[in-house]
Amino acid sequence: MKSLFFRLMASFLAILLLSITLLLFILSTVPIVAFTAIREDRPQGMAESFAKIVVLSGRAAQSVYLTGGQASYEQHIHELEAVTGTNLQLYNRDNISLSGNKLPSNHELLVEKARKNKNRTIAYWKDNRINIARSINDQHGNEHILVGLHRMAVPPAITGAHDLPFAGRVLIFLRESNKSLKLVIAITVASVVCFVLAKTLTAPIIELRRKTQQFAAGDYATRITRELRGGGSEIADLGRDFNIMAEKTETVIRAQKRLLRDISHELRSPLARLNVALELARKQSNETLHAPLNQIGKESDRINELISQLLTLNQIESGNVYLDKEVFNLSELLIAIVEDARFEALQLGRNIKCDALSDIQLEGHAELLRRAVENVIRNGIHYTENGTTVVVTMAIHGDVIDIMVRDFGPGVPEESLHHLFEPFFRVQYARERRTGGTGIGLAIASQALRLHEGAIVAQNHGNGLDIIITLPYCKPKKNSKNT
Numbered sequence: 330m331k332s333l334f335f336r337l338m339a340s341f342l343a344i345l346l347l348s349i350t351l352l353l354f355i356l357s358t359v360p361i362v363a364f365t366a367i368r369e370d371r372p373q374g375m376a377e378s379f380a381k382i383v384v385l386s387g388r389a390a391q392s393v394y395l396t397g398g399q400a401s402y403e404q405h406i407h408e409l410e411a412v413t414g415t416n417l418q419l420y421n422r423d424n425i426s427l428s429g430n431k432l433p434s435n436h437e438l439l440v441e442k443a444r445k446n447k448n449r450t451i452a453y454w455k456d457n458r459i460n461i462a463r464s465i466n467d468q469h470g471n472e473h474i475l476v477g478l479h480r481m482a483v484p485p486a487i488t489g490a491h492d493l494p495f496a497g498r499v500l501i502f503l504r505e506s507n508k509s510l511k512l513v514i515a516i517t518v519a520s521v522v523c524f525v526l527a528k529t530l531t532a533p534i535i536e537l538r539r540k541t542q543q544f545a546a547g548d549y550a551t552r553i554t555r556e557l558r559g560g561g562s563e564i565a566d567l568g569r570d571f572n573i574m575a576e577k578t579e580t581v582i583r584a585q586k587r588l589l590r591d592i593s594h595e596l597r598s599p600l601a602r603l604n605v606a607l608e609l610a611r612k613q614s615n616e617t618l619h620a621p622l623n624q625i626g627k628e629s630d631r632i633n634e635l636i637s638q639l640l641t642l643n644q645i646e647s648g649n650v651y652l653d654k655e656v657f658n659l660s661e662l663l664i665a666i667v668e669d670a671r672f673e674a675l676q677l678g679r680n681i682k683c684d685a686l687s688d689i690q691l692e693g694h695a696e697l698l699r700r701a702v703e704n705v706i707r708n709g710i711h712y713t714e715n716g717t718t719v720v721v722t723m724a725i726h727g728d729v730i731d732i733m734v735r736d737f738g739p740g741v742p743e744e745s746l747h748h749l750f751e752p753f754f755r756v757q758y759a760r761e762r763r764t765g766g767t768g769i770g771l772a773i774a775s776q777a778l779r780l781h782e783g784a785i786v787a788q789n790h791g792n793g794l795d796i797i798i799t800l801p802y803c804k805p806k807k808n809s810k811n812t
Contacts, residue, residue: 341523346516379479380452380461386417387475391467394419394427402427414480419473427473436476443474533564537571549579600633635769659691659698660723663732666703667721674710680718681710686725691802693781698800701777704770705734705785705796712738713793730802737793749787750775774798 386409394402406417406428420440424432432440439462442451451462461477536554543551552575553568607629611622667683674681691698709719713736720735741749741756748754752772771785778785783800 341526342519345519345522376452376454376459376461377450379459380450380463380477383415383417383461383477383479384450384463384465384475386413386415387419387463387465387473387477390417390419390427391465391473395467395469399427399429416478418476420476421471421473435478439476440474443476533568537564537568540571544575544578549575549582551575596632596636600629600636603629654692654694656690656692657695659689659730660685660687662695662699663702663721663723666699666706670703670706670710673707674719677710678715679710679713681706681721682718683721685721685723689723689725689730689802691730691800693800694777697777698781701774701785702732702798704774705798708770709734709736709738709794709796712736714738725802728802730800732798732800734796734798735790735793740789740792740794741787743789746787746789750785771796 390402390405390409393405402419410416418436419427420432420436421427424440426432439451439460443462443464447464449463451460453460457480459477459479461475461479463475464472465475466472540551540553552572604626607622607626611619614622663685664683667681671681706719706721713719717737719737720733722733722735724731724733745754745756749756750771752769754772775785778798778800781800783798785796785798787794787796789795
């Protein structure tokens, strides 16, 4: 039970059940006549009701005497009197009690009536005391006369439960209910109370967790609602602190994106002039300067590509991309990307293979998805070892379609896998510089797939890296086409 809600509910439930159990125990120790007698219409009715309990207690005392002897019997009746206030005694045919005492004068009349009415319980009120007598036989057939005297704490004037307040009626009901019903009532009441308490305490925390997940997913405009921020509790303070943190973080991120966008735009013009000057220098220079000028041209192209990717990423993240969705052939798009990438792979001493399903129709922004898939495939070509083949496969699983790009390079440390799709992230600086990567291509792919309600994940396969693209799909096809 890792959930805070269930832990709180279990704690409350345990405490409440313990309290109810204690209450029921206390009720069980109160003389039952204090509750049963209240229901009767006359003091005589109270005496008759109490007599049933006393007779049962007498039979229990008989059993104690047979199994434990006189000492156990005396201990039993003393404990009974201490708990219930009832003075109980059993007499044999010689009018000698099982404790060994002679018949006292105040018991003589009761014993005489019980012997004359062996099949009836003698019970009556006298001087605010219930007097009870009855002839009972033990399991061996030995007759004993039971005498019970109980002085009432409840005055006879109370003659009905309707005379009691609500709490008294509840106590009577609990007292008279059987054990199973008491248990059901206790568990039901405790469960409802604990559920409400646990729900009240955990609801703000659950809301805060949901908002935190939204913020972590990139929704930087997320704020804690007024309901959670209301009040002066520690959770409300936490909600206000979250809003302050979110507002400052959103401001910083927006400023960073605006700075990148502005810098990228400002660099476009100087780069264009630099390329013009570079072409003029090539025409006016001799062959000895061609090599350094070509290197300058490559670096200029690389910077221009970086700026283009930055502007694309900024546009996608800011939500300024209009998804003009159309139905296109994903299979043909994938095969075309692989064919274009094969030329680059062969120049690097590598190869690429595509195993795609045929005629897969998908609705989306074809150009944006093309750039996303192309970035992933080029990433695989750059990192796979010389002489190996990058494998691109397409498969359908229910209502999603997976495109997997597998390379056979050095792979990625497990702790870095979830960072691969962050802008400018590099597993190893020298490795990125060797491949010419900018650290933005996979970030663009991730954002483009997010706009299509898709996903992208990376995992090691032992001899390299797998990058899996997942897109929603609803028209599966079983035919395949290999290239």
